[in-house]
Amino acid sequence: MRRPSIVASLVAGVLCVSAPAYAQADLSGIWQPRFHEDQPERLPGPELGDYLGLPITEGARKWAESWDPSRLTVPEHQCQVHISPYIYRGPMNVRIWEEKDPRTQEIVAIKQYISTYEQTRTIWMDGRPHPSPNTPHTWMGFSTGRWEGDMLTVTTTHIKQGWVRRNGLPQSDRTTMTERFIRTGNVMTHVTVVRDPVYLTEPLVKSQNFVLSLRELPQQNWLWVCLPVVEVADRPSEAQDVPAYFPGENPFLAETRKRRGLPEEALRGGAETMYPEFQQKLRGRR
Amino acid sequence: MTRAYLALGLVALAGLAAAQQQNFDSVQIETVQVRPNIHMLVGAGSNVTVHTGEDGVLVVDTQFAPMSDKILAAVRALSDKPIRFVVNTHMHPDHIGGNERIASAGGTRAGGNVFGDIGNAARNRAEIVAHENVLKRLSFPGTATPAPQGAWPTVTFFGDQRDMLFNGEAVQMFHQPAAHTDGDILVFFRRSDVLSTGDVFVTTTYPYIDVAGGGHVNGIIAALNRIIGIAVPSNVEEGGTLIIPGHGRVTDEWEVVEYRDMVTIIRDRIQTMITRGMTIEQVKAARPTIDYDARFGADSGFWTTTMFVETVYRNLTAKS
Numbered sequence: 080m081r082r083p084s085i086v087a088s089l090v091a092g093v094l095c096v097s098a099p100a101y102a103q104a105d106l107s108g109i110w111q112p113r114f115h116e117d118q119p120e121r122l123p124g125p126e127l128g129d130y131l132g133l134p135i136t137e138g139a140r141k142w143a144e145s146w147d148p149s150r151l152t153v154p155e156h157q158c159q160v161h162i163s164p165y166i167y168r169g170p171m172n173v174r175i176w177e178e179k180d181p182r183t184q185e186i187v188a189i190k191q192y193i194s195t196y197e198q199t200r201t202i203w204m205d206g207r208p209h210p211s212p213n214t215p216h217t218w219m220g221f222s223t224g225r226w227e228g229d230m231l232t233v234t235t236t237h238i239k240q241g242w243v244r245r246n247g248l249p250q251s252d253r254t255t256m257t258e259r260f261i262r263t264g265n266v267m268t269h270v271t272v273v274r275d276p277v278y279l280t281e282p283l284v285k286s287q288n289f290v291l292s293l294r295e296l297p298q299q300n301w302l303w304v305c306l307p308v309v310e311v312a313d314r315p316s317e318a319q320d321v322p323a324y325f326p327g328e329n330p331f332l333a334e335t336r337k338r339r340g341l342p343e344e345a346l347r348g349g350a351e352t353m354y355p356e357f358q359q360k361l362r363g364r365r
Numbered sequence: 366m367t368r369a370y371l372a373l374g375l376v377a378l379a380g381l382a383a384a385q386q387q388n389f390d391s392v393q394i395e396t397v398q399v400r401p402n403i404h405m406l407v408g409a410g411s412n413v414t415v416h417t418g419e420d421g422v423l424v425v426d427t428q429f430a431p432m433s434d435k436i437l438a439a440v441r442a443l444s445d446k447p448i449r450f451v452v453n454t455h456m457h458p459d460h461i462g463g464n465e466r467i468a469s470a471g472g473t474r475a476g477g478n479v480f481g482d483i484g485n486a487a488r489n490r491a492e493i494v495a496h497e498n499v500l501k502r503l504s505f506p507g508t509a510t511p512a513p514q515g516a517w518p519t520v521t522f523f524g525d526q527r528d529m530l531f532n533g534e535a536v537q538m539f540h541q542p543a544a545h546t547d548g549d550i551l552v553f554f555r556r557s558d559v560l561s562t563g564d565v566f567v568t569t570t571y572p573y574i575d576v577a578g579g580g581h582v583n584g585i586i587a588a589l590n591r592i593i594g595i596a597v598p599s600n601v602e603e604g605g606t607l608i609i610p611g612h613g614r615v616t617d618e619w620e621v622v623e624y625r626d627m628v629t630i631i632r633d634r635i636q637t638m639i640t641r642g643m644t645i646e647q648v649k650a651a652r653p654t655i656d657y658d659a660r661f662g663a664d665s666g667f668w669t670t671t672m673f674v675e676t677v678y679r680n681l682t683a684k685s
């Protein structure tokens with residue numbers, strides 16, 4: 080008995096050494112976010128009228144200025160999900176695992192279950208094409224992935240409309256997203272590059288870090304149940320009431336500027352406000 | 366006011382007619398599966414819904430006439446049963462163009478007292494089902510939208526609703542008065558949970574309001590709310606009822622909600638501007654659609670942003 084098993088392990092060892100192409104990182108496990116990056120936006124939430132650092136179009140700004148948060152009380156909006164380019168920014172747990180063809184052990188897909196909104200993502204690794212533009216969009220979109228060394232690169236299309244920032248800045252359903260998942264020990268870095276030909280003038284790049292959980296989490300931590308309820312009892316009917324401000328008449332937009340003492344031209348965002356030169360420009364004003 | 370309406374409508378119809386003259390030779394049909402027994406055909410003009418089963422085939426809308434053979438080939442790839450019914454969501458040429466050819470390729474069940482020449486005539490064609498206003502618009506002498514007699518609906522209804530059971534499925538047709546036209550219907554496949562909306566909902570442009578054809582922005586909003594009323598999503602507002610729009614991609618309820626929000630917001634803005642005494646030129650200059658133009662607007666073509674804003678303005682200022 081002993082000898083064959085030694086031979087087997089030697090063979091296995093040789094196979095491992097001689098197959099570096101398959102020594103890609105394994106992202107499997109339970110990951111939990113750390114919030115040292117962009118914390119005020121990610122946990123307490125962005126302030127109204129703060130679009131600083133976002134390469135938005137004039138149309139996106141107008142959309143957000145007209146948006147009334149009480150639109151989220153409309154039943155069909157109560158349970159709407161943060162789309163895949165946004166969902167990783169909030170409090171969440173994500174479980175990652177691989178699906179392999181049992182006959183060949185080739186990887187078919189990398190799956191992710193995200194606790195917020197109970198979302199499952201499938202990142203197809205088998206080279207399949209993205210579907211026709213005439214097929215439905217979803218909150219998570221349709222994703223395909225490939226390894227670039229130890230980095231997983233994912234391309235996602237067919238994403239529903241959602242938020243660039245959840246103070247009313249829209250992201251359109253024509254968005255495509257490129258992601259990089261990079262594992263360094265028990266830390267995973269996630270970088271998203273969002274291109275939206277409707278509401279962004281330049282690609283928007285964001286990153287966040289996750290730490291591997293060495294323990295399973297309680298069942299309840301994986302659930303996120305939403306049932307719409309009547310939140311505004313005297314609403315005449317949805318047909319007559321889509322909460323929105325008339326252009327230029329949103330009374331709350333000035334609050335952030337006053338409280339934080341930030342100039343209007345910074346808060347209104349735009350590609351220019353992403354770059355260090357913009358800080359120099361503001362400094363020059365003082 | 367009426368003259369302005371008519372002019373707008375005629376311009377738009379001229380656009381549709383121009384589209385009819387385009388070269389369809391290179392257009393291929395794409396078949397999108399929506400359910401095992403329901404497919405959406407995409408080619409030139411409207412989306413086509415194909416419902417298949419033991420009883421035969423039911424087709425909703427038929428694109429432009431030159432697409433007919435390609436549509437028939439796509440239907441044949443899904444079922445070898447006879448086409449029994451052609452349903453029209455409304456009377457525009459990009460939705461009824463193939464009626465004659467496609468109905469002629471099908472056949473109705475007929476017998477009993479219907480025999481001889483009458484019986485053969487009945488058996489040799491599928492029935493064309495639509496709201497009565499569609500037949501009126503296509504057949505009435507002097508109408509702006511005439512169609513050859515073979516394209517006319519053969520089964521019409523006057524009221525709010527018509528139901529039929531086909532392939533073991535309740536097929537319900539709901540009339541939405543004065544919306545895109547005055548003859549719009551939603552076609553609901555109740556068991557399969559699929560809704561074909563015609564042009565009261567599209568994912569491609571602002572809603573086209575054919576005022577000469579009896580359309581009105583408030584009817585569009587009512588129709589969108591009806592769709593939202595019928596559709597039931599699965600968990601967290603996704604999936605559930607699937608919606609086949611007049612043009613564009615398959616969606617679920619939430620994307621109709623977003624579109625309903627947009628049309629309502631734009632309607633409300635223009636209404637407020639009217640109440641404040643703004644002229645049509647002032648309203649256009651204020652760009653009440655600016656936040657949606659990059660997604661749904663157009664500077665050229667047969668339904669521009671300007672035409673949409675003007676039409677909503679005229680809808681809301683017209684004396685009824």
Ligand SMILES: [Zn+2]
Binds near residue numbers: 455457460545564
């Ligand atoms: Zn139409």
